[in-house]
Amino acid sequence: MFDLDTYAYTNRWIKIHPLEKFVFALATMLVCLISPSVVVVWAVLLLMTVASTKGAGTPVWHFLRFMMIPFSFILTGVLTIAFSVSHDPGGFLFGFTFGSITVGASQANLMKAGFILFKSLGAVSCLYFLSLTTPVLEVISVLRKLKLPSLFLELMGLVYRFIFVLMDTTALIRMSQSSRLGYASAKNTFRSLSQLISSLFVRSFHRAGELAIALTARNYTGEIRTLEKEYPVSKRNYAVILGIELGLLLLNFT
Amino acid sequence: MAEFILEAEAVEYSYPDGTQALRKIDMAVTKGQKVAILGSNGAGKSTLFLHLNGILRPAGGKIRYKGRDVLYTAAGLRELRTKVGIVFQDPDSQLFSASVWQEISFGPLNLGLEKREVKERVLKAMAETEIEDLADKPTHMLSFGQKKRVAIADILAMTPKVIIFDEPTAWLDPRHAREFMQLLDRLAATGRTIIISTHDVDVAYAWADNILIMNHGQVVASGVPTEVFRHTDQIKAADLALPWLVEMHGELMRRGWLKPDAPLPRSKEDLFIQQHIVSGIR
Numbered sequence: 171m172f173d174l175d176t177y178a179y180t181n182r183w184i185k186i187h188p189l190e191k192f193v194f195a196l197a198t199m200l201v202c203l204i205s206p207s208v209v210v211v212w213a214v215l216l217l218m219t220v221a222s223t224k225g226a227g228t229p230v231w232h233f234l235r236f237m238m239i240p241f242s243f244i245l246t247g248v249l250t251i252a253f254s255v256s257h258d259p260g261g262f263l264f265g266f267t268f269g270s271i272t273v274g275a276s277q278a279n280l281m282k283a284g285f286i287l288f289k290s291l292g293a294v295s296c297l298y299f300l301s302l303t304t305p306v307l308e309v310i311s312v313l314r315k316l317k318l319p320s321l322f323l324e325l326m327g328l329v330y331r332f333i334f335v336l337m338d339t340t341a342l343i344r345m346s347q348s349s350r351l352g353y354a355s356a357k358n359t360f361r362s363l364s365q366l367i368s369s370l371f372v373r374s375f376h377r378a379g380e381l382a383i384a385l386t387a388r389n390y391t392g393e394i395r396t397l398e399k400e401y402p403v404s405k406r407n408y409a410v411i412l413g414i415e416l417g418l419l420l421l422n423f424t
Numbered sequence: 425m426a427e428f429i430l431e432a433e434a435v436e437y438s439y440p441d442g443t444q445a446l447r448k449i450d451m452a453v454t455k456g457q458k459v460a461i462l463g464s465n466g467a468g469k470s471t472l473f474l475h476l477n478g479i480l481r482p483a484g485g486k487i488r489y490k491g492r493d494v495l496y497t498a499a500g501l502r503e504l505r506t507k508v509g510i511v512f513q514d515p516d517s518q519l520f521s522a523s524v525w526q527e528i529s530f531g532p533l534n535l536g537l538e539k540r541e542v543k544e545r546v547l548k549a550m551a552e553t554e555i556e557d558l559a560d561k562p563t564h565m566l567s568f569g570q571k572k573r574v575a576i577a578d579i580l581a582m583t584p585k586v587i588i589f590d591e592p593t594a595w596l597d598p599r600h601a602r603e604f605m606q607l608l609d610r611l612a613a614t615g616r617t618i619i620i621s622t623h624d625v626d627v628a629y630a631w632a633d634n635i636l637i638m639n640h641g642q643v644v645a646s647g648v649p650t651e652v653f654r655h656t657d658q659i660k661a662a663d664l665a666l667p668w669l670v671e672m673h674g675e676l677m678r679r680g681w682l683k684p685d686a687p688l689p690r691s692k693e694d695l696f697i698q699q700h701i702v703s704g705i706r
């Protein structure tokens with residue numbers, strides 16, 4: 171997850187308007203989800219892989235590793251579609267018979283499972299593209315343009331910022347516990363972990379109080395307003411996106 | 425008479441749990457001065473600072489800005505916080521945004537300025553703290569010293585007349601602490617009034633125009649650096665050490681290695697010059 175965050179700030183497409191990347195990712199995802207042809211789904215997978223690696227500069231190997239994370243979840247999900255239970259072993263390509271019942275996979279079900287597997291991966295690759303090219307705050311600023319409630323967006327921003335502060339705190343506490351043999355045995359581990367969690371709670375409260383004071387000192391009155399970075403809007407990029415999506419849709423008819 | 429920009433008069437404050445943090449604090453800060461507040465842990469420095477920016481309201485006594493009592497109304501506090509800014513000790517508690525650019529723009533936007541003006545101020549504040557190259561970096565990828573600079577830019581962008589720094593050199597290594605004090609000197613040179621709190625007597629002695637020594641919620645001594653450290657008893661009672669220059673001067677004097685009327689040196693170089701004069705090398 172934290173590698174993802176690093177790529178979001180260091181990729182080659184950082185200077186491109188976040189709305190353009192957002193539109194590209196979501197439109198492609200939509201096309202992927204509504205297309206009945208598996209060719210389109212493969213094309214989306216290929217497109218997003220190339221865009222994230224050749225385009226934005228994520229190493230291919232890392233991109234594939236990221237894709238493997240949801241892969242196992244999706245695989246277990248589609249297995250239940252591929253396999254079914256029946257009294258008649260005739261319709262299955264292969265199967266296991268237990269007494270009078272057979273658990274097996276028919277060709278139609280296998281095709282369906284494979285299609286859903288690729289479709290899910292395609293959709294996921296679109297989201298990875300967005301996460302790898304666009305920092306969280308820029309995604310939030312796009313959502314703000316889409317008129318999502320500002321309270322919700324302020325919270326997202328604060329949570330994102332303080333995840334890292336809390337992580338640092340956790341690392342420090344853990345280190346100081348380990349240095350006193352806090353994790354040397356199962357019993358110690360259990361006790362140290364409970365203390366770690368409770369002191370994180372206390373510190374978070376403390377931080378929240380300090381943050382409120384620091385914001386008030388800068389004339390905070392209930393709404394966090396900040397200047398958002400400006401990006402050049404490229405008509406050309408929108409034309410390219412439109413072309414790609416139309417092309418993908420047309421692939422359905424081949 | 426010099427013009428006082430910020431004053432505290434008999435300020436008292438107790439925290440809700442009953443801790444008496446301030447007991448009749450008097451202080452007067454002259455416009456354009458560099459002031460250091462010295463005191464050991466728990467002396468009440470941070471609590472005093474929160475009063476100077478209107479976060480806390482004194483239970484007794486008064487805070488004055490430019491000779492006028494602070495009004496504890498929305499407009500009055502807004503005015504005070506525009507003129508008096510605080511840079512907090514821990515930048516991780518002050519920086520709320522993951523983007524340096526958004527972070528610095530928060531204060532000036534709260535002043536109700538135009539976007540264009542805000543942008544100019546953010547750029548200027550970043551130039552003054554030398555962090556232009558951090559504009560596109562997320563806050564969580566900065567070093568501690570860099571975060572500290574962003575925290576200062578936060579306040580500079582609001583263009584306050586008085587800037588308060590709570591323990592500015594805590595957790596900085598010697599080189600960065602020195603650079604930091606130079607940054608404070610540059611800020612002071614532009615006519616701003618600077619107040620810092622510190623435990624470091626040497627830093628305070630060498631840097632400040634005026635020093636206040638606090639202990640248990642009271643001001644026990646105040647004055648120019650070369651005067652205030654003559655109150656050796658109060659210094660010891662406040663759990664502080666003497667600056668090494670003062671100690672050295674006293675020792676050399678006792679041994680007769682300095683002229684009896686040699687003034688307290690403000691820097692290493694001053695002391696060497698006095699030595700040279702006595703030893704007749706020059």
Ligand SMILES: Nc1ncnc2c1ncn2[C@@H]1O[C@H](COP(=O)(O)OP(=O)(O)OP(=O)(O)O)[C@@H](O)[C@H]1O
Binds near residue numbers: 444
């Ligand atoms: N939120 C609080 N609630 C209760 N007591 C507090 C609170 N904050 C500070 N105090 C107490 O008030 C006194 C003064 O604290 P303050 O933080 O002002 O000291 P300080 O001079 O800034 O110390 P340090 O050098 O450690 O930062 C201390 O006794 C402290 O325990």
Ligand SMILES: [Mg+2]
Binds near residue numbers: 469470471590
């Ligand atoms: Mg303090």
